[in-house]
Amino acid sequence: MKAVVFAYHNVGVRCLKVLLARGVDIALVVSHEDNPQETIWFDSVAAICREHGIPVVTPSNPDNPELLAQITALQPDFIFSFYYRHMLPVTLLSLAKHGAYNMHGSLLPKYRGRVPINWAVLYGETETGATLHEMTAKPDAGFIVAQTAVPILPDDTAHEVFGKVVVAAEQTLWNALPAMLSGKPTKLPNDLSQGSYFGGRKPEDGKIDWQQTAQAVYNLYRAVAPPYPGAWTVVGDTTFVIENARLSTIVTPNLPLGLAVEDNCIFGVCGDGRALLIKSLTADGKTVTAEMLQATLQRNAGQTPQ
Incomplete structure (x- = not known):
């Protein structure tokens, strides 16, 4: 044949x-x-x-x-x-x-x-x-x-x-x-x-809506995690991409929506009060530490997460 x-x-x-x-x-x-x-x-x-x-x-x-x-x-x-x-x-x-x-x-x-x-x-x-x-x-x-x-x-x-x-x-x-x-x-x-x-998906479809539930945001992360373009969010003029994350078991009622730092850990706080524990975060292809993210958040305090 x-x-x-x-x-x-x-x-x-x-x-x-x-x-x-x-x-x-x-x-x-x-x-x-x-x-x-x-x-x-x-x-x-x-x-x-x-x-x-x-x-x-x-x-x-x-x-x-x-x-x-x-x-x-x-x-x-x-x-x-x-x-x-x-x-x-x-x-x-x-x-x-x-x-x-x-x-x-x-x-x-x-x-x-x-x-x-x-x-x-x-x-x-x-x-x-x-x-x-x-x-x-x-x-x-x-x-x-x-x-x-x-x-x-x-x-x-x-x-x-x-x-x-x-x-x-x-x-x-x-x-x-x-x-x-x-x-x-x-x-x-x-x-x-x-x-x-x-239909097809584009890199811009990976933008995170932090108003969604933690499960929905986690599913987005999993759907577009590397080697795909990744789930991303903007703080100030910096675009952050989640490289590795897990659903957190920690309740985060006192943290604002979006990226946050607590006990030297990076979280992504969602609309239902639950969060993603972000194990690896990048910006411009470089690893972002909790300390570096905290400095960015402080510079942009009071802004609504994008």
């Missing part, structure tokens, strides 16, 4: 390795050029392709006549998308004789769309997973072939959950491939009424 694979990131690397281990002929990989403005903390699809002698191209847009002609000439049995960042046009999907399939980082139909792991953590979910599904004109809407669940523990960051989902994606594809290669893929319903579509 011959496949054309659209792939990027760790999920792309692991799922490519599964296809190779199952004996699939990967005729072409379509990937992305790394963005110099982005922190590249993940594995390289292009490196795996070089290692295995697989042709790889990186068009800025998959909806172009040159790529369509190239894939048409290959006559693939399957088209796969593993963490590729663009929607594939129907004209491409229709070239796969045995179907076009995507690996999505949630338990569909929940959390369709962009950055599903970050959204799941933000909304306090206790599990998510990986879903292999048919690609259609509408995103994440085709029938489900297989899915694997993973837990989201109370203190897991999105990065930690992502590591679990990479393994879940590998397991899902490994288990589903034999039936797919024999022409008998499982077809489970994907009831879109049971989930919602979510």
Whole structure:
């Protein structure tokens, strides 16, 4: 069986390795050029392709006549998308004789769309997973072939959950491939009424609203903790980013909302009177101590936290 694979990131690397281990002929990989403005903390699809002698191209847009002609000439049995960042046009999907399939980082139909792991953590979910599904004109809407669940523990960051989902994606594809290669893929319903579509997130979405409950602020921290851009707040003209935090068991009724220092510890005091105990705080990429923060707070006393 011959496949054309659209792939990027760790999920792309692991799922490519599964296809190779199952004996699939990967005729072409379509990937992305790394963005110099982005922190590249993940594995390289292009490196795996070089290692295995697989042709790889990186068009800025998959909806172009040159790529369509190239894939048409290959006559693939399957088209796969593993963490590729663009929607594939129907004209491409229709070239796969045995179907076009995507690996999505949630338990569909929940959390369709962009950055599903970050959204799941933000909304306090206790599990998510990986879903292999048919690609259609509408995103994440085709029938489900297989899915694997993973837990989201109370203190897991999105990065930690992502590591679990990479393994879940590998397991899902490994288990589903034999039936797919024999022409008998499982077809489970994907009831879109049971989930919602979510868009992408930007660094500015990490701004903390200290009026929220401590659990809500903690979920935001976990959803965007490094290597993502982080949860942040402004004191005076300084932007502080929370690098590491935990929910505090200490009640803080006498501390103002926002960043505060008590007993040489840094807290983030929230609207319900509870707080985050902040173990690591940075500004301009440098670590901020409790003493340094206290000096900033004193200089800006009386200001409303931003």
